[in-house]
Every structure is written in structure tokens, then in C-alpha cells.
Amino acid sequence: MTGAFVDPRVAVLYASQTGNAESISHSIYEAAVKRGFDASWHVLDDHEAFGFNALRTVVFVVSTTGDGDPPDNSARFWRVLRKATRGSATAYAHLRFAILGLGDTNYSNFCNTAQRLDKQLLAAGATAFYPKGLADDATGMEEVVEAWIEGLWPALARVAHCAGGPPGDDAVDAAADALAGLAVGAEPAPGAEPAPGAEPASADGGGAAHEFQPLLLDFRPMAALKAISGAPRVPEPICAAVLPDADAEKRYWSAAPQLESLACPPWHDGVAAASGAADEPSTPFLARIASAARITGPEALKRTLLLEIELPEAAARHVRGRWHAGDAFNVYAPNDARLVAATLERLGVGARDARRPQLLASADPAIKLPAHLQRFAAAPASLHDMLLWTADLCSPPRKVLLRVLADACSEPADRDRLLYLCSKQGPAAFDELRRQRPTVLDILHAFPSCRPSAVRLLELLPPLVPRSYSICNAPHESEAVWRVAFNVVEYELEVVDPFSSAEDPEDGAGPRRVRRRGVCTPWLEALARRAAPAHVLVALRPNLNAFRLPPPPLPDGAPDPRPVLMVGPGTGVAPFIGFLQQRAAELARAAQPADAPLTWLFFGCRTAAHDFLFRAEIEGRLASGVLGRLSVCFSRDPEAREEHGAPRYVQDAMLSRRDEVAELMLDRDALLYVCGDAKGMGKDVNDAMADILCGYLASRPARARELAAQLPPARAPAGAADDAPLSRAQALQLLALWTAQRRYLRDLWA
Numbered sequence: 001m002t003g004a005f006v007d008p009r010v011a012v013l014y015a016s017q018t019g020n021a022e023s024i025s026h027s028i029y030e031a032a033v034k035r036g037f038d039a040s041w042h043v044l045d046d047h048e049a050f051g052f053n054a055l056r057t058v059v060f061v062v063s064t065t066g067d068g069d070p071p072d073n074s075a076r077f078w079r080v081l082r083k084a085t086r087g088s089a090t091a092y093a094h095l096r097f098a099i100l101g102l103g104d105t106n107y108s109n110f111c112n113t114a115q116r117l118d119k120q121l122l123a124a125g126a127t128a129f130y131p132k133g134l135a136d137d138a139t140g141m142e143e144v145v146e147a148w149i150e151g152l153w154p155a156l157a158r159v160a161h162c163a164g165g166p167p168g169d170d171a172v173d174a175a176a177d178a179l180a181g182l183a184v185g186a187e188p189a190p191g192a193e194p195a196p197g198a199e200p201a202s203a204d205g206g207g208a209a210h211e212f213q214p215l216l217l218d219f220r221p222m223a224a225l226k227a228i229s230g231a232p233r234v235p236e237p238i239c240a241a242v243l244p245d246a247d248a249e250k251r252y253w254s255a256a257p258q259l260e261s262l263a264c265p266p267w268h269d270g271v272a273a274a275s276g277a278a279d280e281p282s283t284p285f286l287a288r289i290a291s292a293a294r295i296t297g298p299e300a301l302k303r304t305l306l307l308e309i310e311l312p313e314a315a316a317r318h319v320r321g322r323w324h325a326g327d328a329f330n331v332y333a334p335n336d337a338r339l340v341a342a343t344l345e346r347l348g349v350g351a352r353d354a355r356r357p358q359l360l361a362s363a364d365p366a367i368k369l370p371a372h373l374q375r376f377a378a379a380p381a382s383l384h385d386m387l388l389w390t391a392d393l394c395s396p397p398r399k400v401l402l403r404v405l406a407d408a409c410s411e412p413a414d415r416d417r418l419l420y421l422c423s424k425q426g427p428a429a430f431d432e433l434r435r436q437r438p439t440v441l442d443i444l445h446a447f448p449s450c451r452p453s454a455v456r457l458l459e460l461l462p463p464l465v466p467r468s469y470s471i472c473n474a475p476h477e478s479e480a481v482w483r484v485a486f487n488v489v490e491y492e493l494e495v496v497d498p499f500s501s502a503e504d505p506e507d508g509a510g511p512r513r514v515r516r517r518g519v520c521t522p523w524l525e526a527l528a529r530r531a532a533p534a535h536v537l538v539a540l541r542p543n544l545n546a547f548r549l550p551p552p553p554l555p556d557g558a559p560d561p562r563p564v565l566m567v568g569p570g571t572g573v574a575p576f577i578g579f580l581q582q583r584a585a586e587l588a589r590a591a592q593p594a595d596a597p598l599t600w601l602f603f604g605c606r607t608a609a610h611d612f613l614f615r616a617e618i619e620g621r622l623a624s625g626v627l628g629r630l631s632v633c634f635s636r637d638p639e640a641r642e643e644h645g646a647p648r649y650v651q652d653a654m655l656s657r658r659d660e661v662a663e664l665m666l667d668r669d670a671l672l673y674v675c676g677d678a679k680g681m682g683k684d685v686n687d688a689m690a691d692i693l694c695g696y697l698a699s700r701p702a703r704a705r706e707l708a709a710q711l712p713p714a715r716a717p718a719g720a721a722d723d724a725p726l727s728r729a730q731a732l733q734l735l736a737l738w739t740a741q742r743r744y745l746r747d748l749w750a
């Protein structure tokens with residue numbers, strides 16, 4: 001043991017956008033306490049409160065969001081870290097750390113937050129006491145996460161005291177055995193039955209109007225197994241429900257009814273927050289849906305709505321001067337109330353009990369409740385409201401949830417199937433389960449004897465996080481209104497019934513279509529349809545990557561002279577509508593009549609007739625000269641393509657004007673903004689830009705050499721021979737450099 005480094009305390013720190021890193025870090029913290037470490041657990045942005053700079057042993061769990069960005073709840077931490085480590089090779093020489101990164105290889109910057117954190121800490125003299133783990137959502141994170149956590153304990157014991165002393169090798173072996181040897185007698189009856197839930201179970205959901213979707217999973221491979229192994233360890237219960245005392249209950253009942261009519265959690269003091277008492281610009285407040293309109297035609301595949309959210313006076317004052325075109329705001333949406341009611345019913349919680357106020361206490365006083373449940377330690381709420389507003393009932397199931405559900409089954413067949421789904425033998429079935437995007441109710445119905453407690457479910461489900469939307473207007477036009485355009489998320493999945501046979505025409509073979517809906521957008525649509533005025537809880541979202549037009553550089557108010565390229569297919573065009581409003585206002589206000597600097601919009605949709613969003617506004621800007629060029633492409637409109645020779649997607653449109661795009665970026669210092677889908681379009685546009693740069697510089701070797709000299713030496717992929725003046729790897733580096741210089745800005749979402 002390296003005694004010199006031993007410090008009794010361990011801090012488990014997380015940065016999380018949608019809750020995965022939060023919940024994994026909480027399990028690590030909880031297990032650390034159980035193992036006798038003096039552990040604490042914090043979100044990175046609380047770094048001042050917990051004293052990050054004095055910590056000696058830290059375990060980080062961080063995810064990556066946007067386009068390689070750190071989660072919002074670490075923005076303040078990054079600023080401070082950057083400052084503290086700038087130019088210092090010893091600023092964190094006292095720190096020993098381990099990092100678990102969560103990411104997804106479908107995105108272009110896999111686990112960028114973890115990689116950056118690692119690099120910055122090492123450069124500032126910190127030591128990694130355990131190798132970094134990078135878990136990939138695309139292939140299922142669990143295996144990496146579990147193996148990483150198992151290996152963490154012995155490594156941690158070398159740098160931090162454990163109350164019971166460091167684990168000996170035996171203890172480590174026992175832990176490994178426990179992980180590997182979780183064998184259950186899985187001798188399914190010969191001729192395994194059809195997948196449970198393949199037919200809807202009897203509708204004992206009674207009056208609950210929410211319909212569950214049957215899962216179609218193939219458990220036949222279980223018949224060949226002797227044992228099921230490698231399922232995750234069962235986490236200890238974290239929360240216990242406690243009834244509040246009579247006074248607290250009275251206060252609860254007297255407060256509840258007046259908040260019932262508002263579309264926000266009953267514990268949220270929306271009215272006080274709207275008064276702007278808090279100084280944070282991102283304080284949530286209640287705002288009215290002032291108008292709603294559908295902006296796609298009736299034949300369009302997607303329903304796109306344009307809402308106007310009217311900020312109450314106090315809130316408008318509070319955010320005045322703090323928001324710009326290109327910013328976004330968060331909407332706090334609940335789960336579908338019918339899904340909550342049906343889930344509670346399925347869990348055996350009667351309507352009365354579901355509405356009774358309860359407090360949550362930590363099942364082990366040494367362990368903190370997860371952050372999103374902490375408020376219920378002090379203020380009671382009903383189980384119904386807790387599930388409605390804090391737990392994500394529709395998130396893709398995690399193995400640890402399935403493991404706990406297995407223990408909540410009274411029928412061995414249900415238990416074995418759930419264990420199989422989270423075991424080393426069942427990854428194909430697990431992937432198929434996640435692909436079907438079940439709600440937690442769908443899973444409960446598929447395993448009829450499974451009956452966990454509602455509180456256990458609450459603590460295991462990820463937090464329900466607010467959804468964010470780009471504001472599509474500029475404050476110059478209307479300071480107290482945020483306009484937002486979004487697609488109502490409703491889609492159908494194809495699910496193949498493993499028991500139907502394509503050869504047998506009688507059995508109606510062919511995939512079934514399963515309907516799924518998003519959480520926030522169908523709710524907003526329903527609210528907007530109501531006759532009564534509807535309010536929603538919203539908050540300005542900090543704009544971490546400066547996705548904004550640069551302000552006028554001179555006091556004469558004339559706009560920044562650099563050309564602006566904007567790439568925004570579908571609802572990705574929303575912030576650019578605000579950009580154009582801002583640009584129009586700048587041109588109108590300029591002291592001298594200014595020549596409009598070039599603005600060029602690349603927009604894409606399916607067809608000209610049905611989903612050309614903001615067409616009149618965009619064409620109006622073009623006519624007035626605020627918008628200099630417009631390239632529109634229609635992915636499903638062969639007629640329009642033939643007529644205009646137009647390309648299919650925005651990246652094709654950019655490639656078709658490659659020399660102009662390259663010249664603007666390389667020789668005229670243009671700014672490039674991209675907004676929309678991260679997985680598909682964001683990556684494709686990035687690839688197209690790399691092609692454009694390589695192609696343009698192929699005939700300009702001197703310029704290519706000049707640019708290459710500004711870049712760090714590129715590591716060519718093994719075996720790749722790239723003799724171009726600017727290699728593809730260098731082109732990608734150049735794009736990264738422009739991102740750092742805020743010339744290439746992306747606002748991408750899933």
C-alpha cells in the first residue's frame with residue numbers, strides 16, 4: 001500500500017444530462033459507504049460548496065452530451081477548472097482520481113467529457129489511481145460499467161482508508177466470484193412458452209385508461225442454458241417511505257388544492273420564482289401558452305407545432321438582457337398521468353394511498369438520497385406526484401432495474417426471464433427489449449408476477465429531466481415571448497413476433513407495429529389544445545457553446561461583417577429564424593445604412609408542399625436582403641429535385657456548393673452554425689465539411705501547408721495513406737480548432 005497517499009475521504013462526483021451518470025455515481029457512492037469508505041457524493045457544479053480544490057481522492061462519473069459537450073450541471077466546474085489548470089503543471093498534484101465516462105459511439109465525440117477531464121487533470125499534475133473506463137450506450141453500457149466498478153474497490157483501497165481496512169485479495173476474489181457466479185437454476189420447461197406478455201394479460205388495469213404495449217421477446221435460447229450468470233448485483237434499497245406528522249400532513253392538504261390546476265409539480269413555488277427573487281437566470285417559472293399553431297400541412301409525416309410562451313412580467317424582467325436568439329429553454333414536463341395511474345395500480349397501490357402525502361427517508365442514514373429525491377426528505381408529496389414528476393417511466397430499461405424486478409417476482413419463470421435479460425447470456429434479448437422502448441408498465445405487464453414496491457421503483461428509475469427547445473425569436477422583436485417549434489414525438493416501431501412464421505401465411509406473420517410517444521411534446525400539444533389557459537414551468541437554459549450571432553463589434557451598431565452560414569434542416573431551422581430577426585434589427589438600427597453581411601441558410605425538409613417550415617418568413621428575409629442566399633433541399637420530393645436540380649440533404653447541398661463554402665470559411669473568416677439532429681445530420685455535415693476542405697485545398701498546397709502548421713501533429717489511422725495537401729485527419733482537426741475558436745458552432749440534439 002502506498003501509505004503516503006492514503007487519505008480517509010473519497011468524493012464521488014458526477015456530471016449528468018439525462019440521469020445515467022447521476023444514478024451510476026450514486027450506486028458507487030452507496031457501495032463505497034457500505035464498504036466502509038468515508039465517501040461523499042456531489043454534482044460537479046456544487047464544487048464550491050464541497051470544496052473541490054481540497055479533495056485528494058475523487059471518483060468522477062461524467063457523461064457527454066450535445067456534440068461532445070459536458071452536461072449542463074458541470075458548466076461552472078469547467079470554467080473554474082480551466083482557470084485553475086491554465087499553464088500550471090502542479091495545480092492538482094495533490095489529487096488522485098479515477099474517471100468513468102459515459103457516451104455513445106453514434107456521436108462524433110465519444111466520451112469527450114471524460115477524455116477532456118482526464119487530459120486536463122493529468123496536465124495539472126494529478127494522478128490517475130485507476131484506469132479510465134469508457135462505457136458506450138450504443139452497445140450497452142452495463143458490462144463496462146460493472147467491470148469498472150468491480151475493479152475500482154481494490155484500487156480505491158490503496159489510496160483511501162476503508163473502515164474495515166483495505167480488502168485483502170480474498171475479498172477482491174469474493175467480489176469477483178459474486179459477480180460471475182450469480183447462477184440461478186434456469187431449467188425452463190421443455191418447449192418454452194411463448195414470450196410472456198405476447199398477448200395482453202387480462203386487463204386488471206381496471207379503469208386505468210393507459211394501454212400497455214405487449215413486449216415480444218424470444219426466451220427460447222434459455223432452454224439450452226445450464227445456468228444464468230453475470231447479472232448485476234442487487235443494490236441495497238436507498239429509500240424508505242415514512243408518513244409525515246399530523247401538522248405536516250395538514251399543511252400539505254391545505255397547500256395542495258390551489259396548485260392542482262397548474263401544470264407544474266405541486267411542490268414548485270412557481271409563483272415566487274416568477275417574481276425573480278432568485279438571481280440565477282435559469283430559475284424556473286410558470287409561463288402561459290399564449291398561442292399554438294400547427295405549421296406543417298395535414299399530409300406531412302410529422303406534426304410540427306409553433307407555440308408562443310408568454311413570460312409573466314416579473315420573469316420577463318428577470319431574464320431581460322440575459323437571453324439572445326439561439327438560446328434555448330427547458331420545459332419541465334410530467335409523465336403521462338394515465339401511465340402513472342396505471343403503473344401505480346399495477347403495483348397494487350390503491351388510489352387513496354397513491355394520493356397520501358409521504359416523506360422519503362434514507363434507508364441507511366449514512367447514505368444520501370439521490371439528488372432528485374432529496375426534496376422529499378423534508379417536504380411530503382404523494383407517491384402519485386413523485387412518480388408523475390420525478391421518475392422517467394419511459395427511459396430505456398437498465399440491467400440493474402431488471403435485476404431488482406427479478407427479485408420482486410413470485411413466479412420462478414418470470415424471475416428467470418428477467419435474470420436472463422440482464423445476464424451475460426442474454427445480451428441479444430436485452431438489446432431487443434431496449435429497442436422496443438418499453439415503459440416500465442410494459443415491463444411489469446410482461447412479467448405478471450412481478451410486484452416491486454413503488455418506492456423501490458422510484459429510486460431505481462432515472463430522474464425525469466426537463467426537455468430543452470431552441471427559442472426561435474429574438475428579444476428585439478418580443479422580449480416577453482419565447483416562440484418554439486417542435487415535432488410532436490409519436491412514432492411506430494416494427495416488432496417481429498418471434499413465434500410467427502413467415503412460411504405460414506395463416507398466422508398473420510409480419511412485424512407488428514407498436515406505437516410510442518415522447519414525454520414532453522404530446523403533453524405540450526394536449527395543453528395547447530385545452531380551452532382553458534395553460535401554464536408550463538420553464539427556465540432559460542444556459543447557452544454553453546455560445547450558439548449566438550456575434551454582437552455588433554462597433555458602437556455604430558452595424559452588424560459583425562463576417563459571413564454567416566446556417567445549416568438547419570427541419571426544426572433545426574428554429575434558432576436561425578431568431579438570428580435573421582436579430583440581423584434585421586441590427587441592419588435597421590445601424591447608424592449608417594450598412595451593407596448586409598452575407599447570410600446563407602441551408603434548409604431541408606421532406607417536401608416543398610407539406611413541411612417547409614417558416615417558408616413565408618424565410619422567403620421574406622430573402623426578398624429584403626437580410627438573408628443573402630437560401631439553399632433548400634427536399635428529401636422526398638423527386639419533382640422538386642428534378643425541377644431545381646436540388647440535392648437531397650443539407651450536406652449534399654453544401655457539397656454541391658463546395659468551393660464557395662470552402663472559400664467563405666478559409667478566406668473570408670465565415671462563421672458556420674449547425675442545428676438539428678446530432679446522430680445523423682450533425683455527423684454528416686461534419687464529414688461533408690471535411691471533404692469540402694480536403695477537396696478545396698488539394699489544388700492549393702501552399703495554403704494547406706500554412707493551415708497544417710497551425711494544427712497539432714495528426715495521428716493518422718494505422719495503415720491509412722493520405723498524401724493530400726491537407727489530410728482528412730487534419731481537416732477534422734481544423735474543424736475542431738474552429739469549434740474552439742467559436743467559428744464552427746453546433747447545437748445538436750438526439
Ligand SMILES: Cc1cc2nc3c(=O)[nH]c(=O)nc-3n(C[C@H](O)[C@H](O)[C@H](O)COP(=O)(O)O)c2cc1C
Pocket residue numbers: 015016017018019020021022062063064065066067068069071102103104105107108109110111112137678748749750
Ligand atoms: C442529445 C445527446 C447528445 C449526445 N452527444 C454525445 C456525444 O457527443 N458523445 C458521446 O460520447 N455521447 C453522446 N451522447 C450519449 C450520452 O453521453 C449517453 O447517452 C450517456 O449515457 C448519457 O448519460 P447522462 O444521462 O448521465 O447524461 C449524447 C446523448 C444525447 C441524448
